[in-house]
Amino acid sequence: MNNEHIHRPYARVEAVVIGVSAGGLDALSVLLEGFPTDYGLPLIVVQHIPEGVASQLAVIFDRKLALRVKEANDKMPIESGCLYFAPPGYHLLVETNRHFSLSIDPRVHFSRPAIDALFESAADTWGPALAGVLLTGANADGAAGLRHIAEQGGLALVQDPAEAQVDTMPRSALALFTPHHVLPLAGLRELLLQLDC
Template sequence: MKNFNLSNSYKAVVIGGSAGSFQGVVKILAQLPKGFPLPIIMCLHRLKHVRNGFVEALSIKSVVQVTEPNDKETIKKGNVYLAPANYHMSVELGNHFALSTEEMINNSRPSIDITLGTCAFAYKDKLIGILLSGANKDGAVGMKNIHERGGLTIVQEPTECMIDTMPRSALAVTKIDHVLKVDQIVQFLKELDNQYR
């Protein structure tokens, strides 16, 4: 398996995904080490009118409870946060969330680009960005923002994706540090966890 250079002391992990990403997210959350030291911020495309069931489905498998944050909620270590249906979710300076119902971006609300881009601004080189399977280009600009501000970028191996448009779009516009299968992403997070023990 791959050995990762984890010399930086990271402050957050942000994950984006769309069509075909649910199984990968479930696998990551199910194998997350207990007491994982960083907040995990997730923006996943989902049906905007279905408010119940999605968080519950993730929480059943997750080692850590998954919650949808409220506007201005403080981001805490070790928690897993999911962008609420039909809201853009930003991370603001001062380590808290902001929710909005502004126009769709890439036909999406929540927009992965908004979540990744604002995380990049807030955390700079202390951020790890992960982009999974998806059917449109949302997230590519966000990954570019993360790279430009010194963060670590990871995309799911396109050949493993149900729909590879999202990771391939990111690979086309910016430098991606690691192209990994979901099992390798899990290993990466476990190695990251070991660094903080």
């Protein structure tokens, strides 16, 4: 994929949000493989996690990746070049000062953390400087949030449903609007790496 495939309005992305559910561990492992230590954008992930269960995602991916990896905390400033995971039991939101906040508002699509909550708050903060990625999953969470990213001028990316371990989540997005790119994980990875150029 050459740089000309990334339209000019999306060449100055400042943050990436990623939503994933069933099949997420494998999908994220493929998507983020080979990201360099000096990758310049924050990567913020909501993976559906059962409440009351301690998340090991940050530990697992800290061992797998060259990136810095953290579990997001309330009021934590968002830093470039870091991979953040939402903690279980809380919606992860982005404030206008580009710090995180945690919320115990009602579940969205039976989920807390919910992808829609992250995507919508991040879109309101970064506007056209945001890229959103929706991956494999078993419900419709993330579809409306990804559309909101596109409506705010951001870049909307969806995993090819034919490749997804569970295709409900990407298909829900495609039923709601037309994203900018529908790609397999390898193509999404290449595009995200180019966004940091």
